Amino acid sequence: MRLGITLFATDRTMAAHELAAAAEERGFASLYLPEHTHIPVSRRTPPPTGVDTLPEEYARTPDPFVALAAAAAVTERIVLGTGVALPAQRDPIVTAKAIATLDRISGGRFVLGAGYGWNAEEAADHGVPWERRRAVVREHVLAMRELWTRDEAEFKGEFAAFEPSWSWPKPAGRIPVLLGGAPGPTLFAHIAEFGDGWMPIGGAGIRDALPALRRACEAAGREMARVVPFGTLPTPEKLGYYASLGVEEVVLRVPAGGRDEVLPVLDGYARTYGPL
Template sequence: MRLGITMFATDRTMPPHELAAAAEERGFASLYLPEHTHIPAARTTPPPTGDDTLPEEYARTLDPLVALAAAAVVTRTITLGTGVLLAAQRDPVVTAKAVATLDRISGGRVVLGVGYGWNREEAADHGVDWTTRRARVREHVLAMRELWTKDEAAFKGEYAAFEPSWSWPKPEGRIPVLLGGAPGPTLFAHVAEYGDGWMPIGGAGVREALPALRAACEAAGRPMARVVPFGTVPTPGKLEYYAGLGVEEVVLRVPGGGRDAVLPVLDRYAAEHAGR
């Protein structure tokens, strides 16, 4: 089983390029970074953490693609992923260029974790009608696929459209897309149509959801999607449980802090779970 890590990287945490190098040195297979462009001060959407007040780290999040580019140049093998990129809030043409550039710089090591978002105010500032966010994510990912794979790409949708166009660089290979979110028919239909895997946040309920995900993939005539539990706090029993379900990668959560807070956790995870 591959073990990756994720951290809420901010301007007050261990720099992400140093984190990536430290993780690679300790044998971790992947690093995933989250995204929030901003947090509107007028808060109406409840925090997803269940806290009364949204933790400050949400407002201090680094841009994941810029941060991962810095990580790319100081590492050689570790997979570099977003966990998760808010695709509905991004221009797909610009984002396709940025992701392809990152993939070329890193030597083909990019994985795009994509989410639908939870913060209505943030999405509204990007002109996103909340009821359309899933449809927007779908079109934006499909439009990026066209730009990544076609020498002359075109796309016509309700939320993304461009005439036949040239756009290089192309990624070194296929960019895997992992869709984050709670299990359900809509999410699994999207995974089966245009994703490569499901990224369950926290990893709860995976066993119960697998039959529905498998059925959605079979209905789409494609192989079973990857399942990558995300933001997990590891225990030997939990990792053995995932391995028994056929899970091949788990992304472990590390605290959003400085070197003194982060490195001991990396050392402990590596010592306790190496060789899985």
């Protein structure tokens, strides 16, 4: 089983490029960073974790693509991904080029972890109709796929459209897309249509959801999607349980702190669950 790392990166935590180098040195397989473009002061949308006050870290996240480009420059092997990016809030033409550039810089090591978003006010500032955000994510990812794979790309949709166009650089390889979110028909239909896997946060409920995901993939004529539990606080029993389900990668959470907080946890994971 491959073990990755995720950090809720901010301007006050250990820098992403330093963490990437440290994680690679200790044998971890991947590093994932979150995204929030901004956080409106209004709290009409309650915090996603059920707490009364939204933690300040949500307003302090760096741009994940820029941070991961820095990480790519100081590493050679570790996979670099978003956990998760918010495609509905991004122009797909500009984002496709940023991702393709990052993938080439990293030598084909980028993975797009994508989510639908939870903050209605944040999405509204980007002009995203909240009830249609899943449809927006779908079109934006499909539009980016066209730009990544075709010499003359064209897309006509409700939320994204462009005439036949040239866009280089192309990615070094196929960009894997892992979709985050609670299990359900829309999520699994999207994974089967344009994704490569599911990133369930924390990993609860995976066993019960696997049959529905498998059916969605079979209906689309595709192999079973990858399942990558995300933000896990590990125990030997938990990792053993995931392995029994056929899970091949688990992304472990480290604290959103500086080097003095993060590195001891990273070392502890490496000692307990290595060799990686």
